[in-house]
Amino acid sequence: MGSLAFERITLIGIGLIGSSIAREIREQGMAGHVTISTRSPETLKRAEELGLGDSYTLSAAEAVKGADLVIVSVPVGASGAVAEEIAPHLKPGALVTDVGSTKASVIAQMMPHMPPHVHFIPGHPIAGTEKSGPDAGFVGLFKGRWCILTPIEGTDRDALALLRAFWEAMGSMVDEMDPQHHDKVLAIVSHLPHIIAYNIVGTADDLETVTESEVIKYSASGFRDFTRLAASDPTMWRDVCLHNKDAILEMLARFSEDLAYLQRAIRWGEGDKLFELFTRTRAIRRSIVQAGQDVDAPDFGRHALDPK
Amino acid sequence: MGSLAFERITLIGIGLIGSSIAREIREQGMAGHVTISTRSPETLKRAEELGLGDSYTLSAAEAVKGADLVIVSVPVGASGAVAEEIAPHLKPGALVTDVGSTKASVIAQMMPHMPPHVHFIPGHPIAGTEKSGPDAGFVGLFKGRWCILTPIEGTDRDALALLRAFWEAMGSMVDEMDPQHHDKVLAIVSHLPHIIAYNIVGTADDLETVTESEVIKYSASGFRDFTRLAASDPTMWRDVCLHNKDAILEMLARFSEDLAYLQRAIRWGEGDKLFELFTRTRAIRRSIVQAGQDVDAPDFGRHALDPK
Numbered sequence: 195m196g197s198l199a200f201e202r203i204t205l206i207g208i209g210l211i212g213s214s215i216a217r218e219i220r221e222q223g224m225a226g227h228v229t230i231s232t233r234s235p236e237t238l239k240r241a242e243e244l245g246l247g248d249s250y251t252l253s254a255a256e257a258v259k260g261a262d263l264v265i266v267s268v269p270v271g272a273s274g275a276v277a278e279e280i281a282p283h284l285k286p287g288a289l290v291t292d293v294g295s296t297k298a299s300v301i302a303q304m305m306p307h308m309p310p311h312v313h314f315i316p317g318h319p320i321a322g323t324e325k326s327g328p329d330a331g332f333v334g335l336f337k338g339r340w341c342i343l344t345p346i347e348g349t350d351r352d353a354l355a356l357l358r359a360f361w362e363a364m365g366s367m368v369d370e371m372d373p374q375h376h377d378k379v380l381a382i383v384s385h386l387p388h389i390i391a392y393n394i395v396g397t398a399d400d401l402e403t404v405t406e407s408e409v410i411k412y413s414a415s416g417f418r419d420f421t422r423l424a425a426s427d428p429t430m431w432r433d434v435c436l437h438n439k440d441a442i443l444e445m446l447a448r449f450s451e452d453l454a455y456l457q458r459a460i461r462w463g464e465g466d467k468l469f470e471l472f473t474r475t476r477a478i479r480r481s482i483v484q485a486g487q488d489v490d491a492p493d494f495g496r497h498a499l500d501p502k
Numbered sequence: 503m504g505s506l507a508f509e510r511i512t513l514i515g516i517g518l519i520g521s522s523i524a525r526e527i528r529e530q531g532m533a534g535h536v537t538i539s540t541r542s543p544e545t546l547k548r549a550e551e552l553g554l555g556d557s558y559t560l561s562a563a564e565a566v567k568g569a570d571l572v573i574v575s576v577p578v579g580a581s582g583a584v585a586e587e588i589a590p591h592l593k594p595g596a597l598v599t600d601v602g603s604t605k606a607s608v609i610a611q612m613m614p615h616m617p618p619h620v621h622f623i624p625g626h627p628i629a630g631t632e633k634s635g636p637d638a639g640f641v642g643l644f645k646g647r648w649c650i651l652t653p654i655e656g657t658d659r660d661a662l663a664l665l666r667a668f669w670e671a672m673g674s675m676v677d678e679m680d681p682q683h684h685d686k687v688l689a690i691v692s693h694l695p696h697i698i699a700y701n702i703v704g705t706a707d708d709l710e711t712v713t714e715s716e717v718i719k720y721s722a723s724g725f726r727d728f729t730r731l732a733a734s735d736p737t738m739w740r741d742v743c744l745h746n747k748d749a750i751l752e753m754l755a756r757f758s759e760d761l762a763y764l765q766r767a768i769r770w771g772e773g774d775k776l777f778e779l780f781t782r783t784r785a786i787r788r789s790i791v792q793a794g795q796d797v798d799a800p801d802f803g804r805h806a807l808d809p810k
């Protein structure tokens with residue numbers, strides 16, 4: 195076992211995020227016993243085939259019995275029901291956390307069910323891909339990425355330190371934040387980009403003057419960059435939209451206002467305004483690359499992998 | 503020399519596209535002599551250091567003398583001036599083409615200057631990256647990508663066949679299209695994506711409630727995908743916006759209309775509408791990957807290259 199070890203860890207939900215956590219735990223020998231629980235027999239069977247844990251059950255209530263650490267990795271709309279199901283079976287002193295992409299709503303859903311004798315600390319790893327399910331996870335997903343914890347007032351400092359250490363063992367850097375602020379930040383860095391990507395792919399799909407085959411053939415000129423985000427899991431993203439509504443609508447309003455300004459500049463041929471914006475936006479990419487949050491290779495380095 | 507060879511090829515403009523063409527010509531020995539011309543002494547010097555041609559000059563007029571094939575690779579707003587400058591010096595029978603991202607405007611700018619004794623056939627390789635300048639080019643940029651030619655009525659069939667063969671030698675597949683239709687197709691597959699990307703990066707940059715450092719740190723959750731396109735050359739993209747105004751405004755209107763629908767679905771919690779759109783968009787990515795126009799690796803395969 196590694197230096198940071200738990201007697202029993204329970205993972206509820208074993209998709210991209212849950213199974214990446216499971217693989218890290220296995221890789222580093224971080225737990226005496228890992229219990230895996232998920233909703234469907236198919237996913238549970240696949241998790242077992244992949245050897246992601248030590249025992250497997252469809253019952254979340256059964257799964258949490260005796261666990262020191264419980265990690266809930268299900269779509270945010272399902273977190274209330276999961277909390278309600280596991281609550282009566284949690285061991286006193288257990289640390290309960292989640293990985294949901296929205297935080298105020300998850301807290302509102304889960305907190306009321308949590309017994310006073312457990313430590314509930316919500317979290318969100320800022321790492322992922324467009325793939326889902328237990329086969330999509332991998333060791334290294336969280337490496338060099340941030341994980342945001344949004345502790346509730348009065349949270350036990352030791353429990354918080356333990357959860358920080360857990361995410362650091364996953365390879366992450368850890369930040370703490372107010373849940374409302376988290377939801378605003380994520381609305382702009384994650385939720386709006388996904389919504390915009392879904393939207394433009396939808397627009398292209400609906401055109402009468404340009405065929406789908408043309409869109410596909412010529413997509414390397416820009417469009418394909420959006421299709422990655424727009425291939426993300428529909429359930430997860432429906433839930434995110436429904437559970438971070440206010441912050442998303444606020445960011446959408448800002449985006450649309452800015453787009454109207456740009457549209458007007460195009461209509462009136464105001465090249466200087468276009469040039470000013472197109473210059474300013476380069477600096478942000480440079481900073482992202484410098485911060486190690488993206489690669490600098492042209493086209494995300496994908497021609498290195500492109501078979502064609 | 504390869505099987506497809508020209509006595510003299512002249513490249514006017516030696517940035518990402520021009521220098522990628524130069525590298526392919528050199529690699530395959532496609533020309534007896536390659537002349538390179540560009541606007542600035544700095545770029546010309548760099549092209550010479552890179553050994554991209556056989557002779558180098560700041561004068562486009564000088565450069566085209568005696569050339570069998572002339573390829574103009576400058577921002578679309580500059581094509582008229584280049585055409586005017588080179589026109590009196592073109593050899594009878596010369597094939598003149600361009601690589602500009604808009605076609606109706608380039609034709610309107612260049613065609614009036616072209617003497618009747620040359621073959622002017624506009625073109626557009628659907629390949630590129632967010633980088634620019636002579637160092638950004640590379641062998642293989644055009645491989646497996648489409649190149650669209652938009653021949654003018656009455657174009658000589660042999661000249662057209664020669665230009666097709668040239669682009670096929672570059673590794674491309676060639677399509678022919680009406681210039682107006684080209685501009686519409688490109689407005690949705692390339693111009694709108696770039697404008698949207700520039701816009702969202704601008705919106706994020708302007709927020710008061712979320713800091714720039716937060717945007718950078720958490721960008722791996724979606725935002726960073728947009729920053730690649732938004733790091734593209736400002737001059738090129740200003741010119742594209744100014745020279746494909748009508749088609750871009752049409753696509754922007756469609757996009758905004760669809761976004762308003764999505765916004766309303768979020769506001770009223772219409773999960774089924776969101777789910778429907780988020781499901782439909784996955785199919786397009788699948789087709790793009792199947793068509794060899796993108797890689798299927800999660801995150802564009804970039805963690806394979808990520809040093810972190």
Ligand SMILES: NC(=O)c1ccc[n+]([C@@H]2O[C@H](COP(=O)([O-])OP(=O)(O)OC[C@H]3O[C@@H](n4cnc5c(N)ncnc54)[C@H](OP(=O)(O)O)[C@@H]3O)[C@@H](O)[C@H]2O)c1
Pocket residue numbers: 206207208209210211212232233234235237238267268269270272276293294295296318319320321322323324325326327328427430
């Ligand atoms: N994907 C990302 O990039 C990313 C990044 C950071 C955080 N997150 C968050 O992480 C969580 C999990 O996302 P993921 O990408 O790992 O999803 P995923 O690959 O689709 O896996 C989802 C898991 O949740 C289970 N599940 C689905 N619906 C459920 C329901 N109604 N009740 C109980 N369990 C249910 C699934 O079970 P079955 O397969 O057995 O049905 C599966 O085990 C979400 O809250 C998401 O917001 C995602």
Ligand SMILES: NC(=O)c1ccc[n+]([C@@H]2O[C@H](COP(=O)([O-])OP(=O)(O)OC[C@H]3O[C@@H](n4cnc5c(N)ncnc54)[C@H](OP(=O)(O)O)[C@@H]3O)[C@@H](O)[C@H]2O)c1
Pocket residue numbers: 514515516517518519520540541542543545546575576577578580584601602603604626627628629630631632633634635636735738
């Ligand atoms: N980048 C892409 O992804 C892409 C893809 C397909 C087509 N295109 C089209 O290809 C063309 C070239 O793009 P690029 O990416 O190769 O650009 P680039 O790397 O920025 O290079 C531009 C070239 O044009 C010259 N130039 C710039 N302004 C000029 C002016 N006013 N008059 C004369 N020459 C000028 C530059 O000369 P100096 O450096 O000496 O100033 C340089 O040689 C554009 O029309 C673009 O729309 C681009």
